[in-house]
Amino acid sequence: xxxxxxxxxxxxxxxxxxxxxxxxxxxxxxxxxxxxxxxxxxxxxxxxxxxxxxxxxxxxxxxxxxxxxxxxxxxxxxxxxxxxxxxxxxxxxxxxxxxxxxxxxxxxxxxxxxxxxxxxxxxxxxxxxxxxxxxxxxxxxxxxxxxxxxxxxxxxxxxxxxxxxxxxxxxxxxxxxxxxxxxxxxxxxxxxxxxxxxxxxxxxxxxxxxxxxxxxxxxxxxxxxxxxxxxxxxxxxxxxxxxxxxxxxxxxx
Ligand code: HPA
Numbered sequence: 001x002x003x004x005x006x007x008x009x010x011x012x013x014x015x016x017x018x019x020x021x022x023x024x025x026x027x028x029x030x031x032x033x034x035x036x037x038x039x040x041x042x043x044x045x046x047x048x049x050x051x052x053x054x055x056x057x058x059x060x061x062x063x064x065x066x067x068x069x070x071x072x073x074x075x076x077x078x079x080x081x082x083x084x085x086x087x088x089x090x091x092x093x094x095x096x097x098x099x100x101x102x103x104x105x106x107x108x109x110x111x112x113x114x115x116x117x118x119x120x121x122x123x124x125x126x127x128x129x130x131x132x133x134x135x136x137x138x139x140x141x142x143x144x145x146x147x148x149x150x151x152x153x154x155x156x157x158x159x160x161x162x163x164x165x166x167x168x169x170x171x172x173x174x175x176x177x178x179x180x181x182x183x184x185x186x187x188x189x190x191x192x193x194x195x196x197x198x199x200x201x202x203x204x205x206x207x208x209x210x211x212x213x214x215x216x217x218x219x220x221x222x223x224x225x226x227x228x229x230x231x232x233x234x235x236x237x238x239x240x241x242x243x244x245x246x247x248x249x250x251x252x253x
Pocket of ligand 1: 164
């Protein structure tokens, strides 16, 4: 079953026919909110709002472990994660969608493993390619079928938040090779790997990163809001197409 994790601007899915909600419990506590079960185009999916349904949980306080665990525990085997990002690469402008293929993790102090049991040996998993190729391809295929333009690949630099970055930090991130900056990509992607979930992310560019483009003099929150509304319609369309393609056997992920 497909799990969808919605970020800022996507606390619910208009095209999801909800059947029921469930408050899940996990060994790591409660997820960000009740799991929302429903159908998109007759396909069963579970939706979860990463920041809670009232958007009250900041990125550094999201219980990523409980979120991923609860999805897995309820039959999810593949996950699309939607996350807003700021564009660092000049080609990533507000309103664009991007499917990152790499991650640089700048976060700290977040609970970053589910594989913790007293007395059990430490587990190191391969993370050379942090996203599931099948899910990335399915998203690219869905975008092609739906006529949605979307950028294939890019390095997602994940910062701690909740504050936005300084211009110097963005310059450093660019030197590191980051194309976009957001606050929620990790440890989410790694936890998905630990739980053997086929996971990929849709980056929704909602602003130029600090010190860049129209954010040269600062990031304007009103601009983010105005971009969010429009671009999330595209995201909904993309998800619908993803599920439709899967149902048609066009690109099973
Ligand atoms: N920085 C960090 N996270 C973000 C940004 C940004 O510029 N835009 C959206 N999420």
